[in-house]
Amino acid sequence: AQSVTQLDSQVPVFEEAPVELRCNYSSSVSVYLFWYVQYPNQGLQLLLKYLSGSTLVKGINGFEAEFNKSQTSFHLRKPSVHISDTAEYFCVVYGGSQGNLIFGKGTKLSVKP
């Protein structure tokens, strides 16, 4: 069965610093991975997705993620964060059956001035 593990529940960083949010997955079949973002008191929106092709995936708001099959990882990165990036980020894997998505437990990114 597919699953994802987000290695950090909270990540505090200073504005303009780089950030990496870590995600490891387990899957016995082809892997399709996503990152979603949830701003405070809002719903979720798609940041980026990996279905196939290039292992470096670029998303919205300057975020990117790299699919690493040998390390079973899909870490999210941004070279310079802004206060407005403060949000909770979810790593998500396609669960296979009927296209269900399986969510990690989330990483809260807190950007401080």
Next chain:
Amino acid sequence: NAGVTQTPKFQVLKTGQSMTLQCAQDMNHEYMSWYRQDPGMGLRLIHYSVGAGITDQGEVPNGYNVSRSTTEDFPLRLLSAAPSQTSVYFCASRSGNWGEQFFGPGTRLTVL
């Protein structure tokens, strides 16, 4: 194009009461789903539907019912509310397996 809409935004129930959370989408998406979000747990799938008249259980279906009589609407019914159902509920829809999943704004439910 309103996307995915949910009502109500907030609700307080007493233990044992029943209610229906409404969800509608205007994007003609086949796939719709309900999740609950609890602190430190991520989102967990309650029920989902791959088209009108077709529903199935997700990871945490107990205490909830759904139906899908139209493509647009996918209501979630709590049969007899319990404090363990205090949560934030999100409805989502997408077109096909690889389409972007769009989420509603959520319903914050408290059961006393």
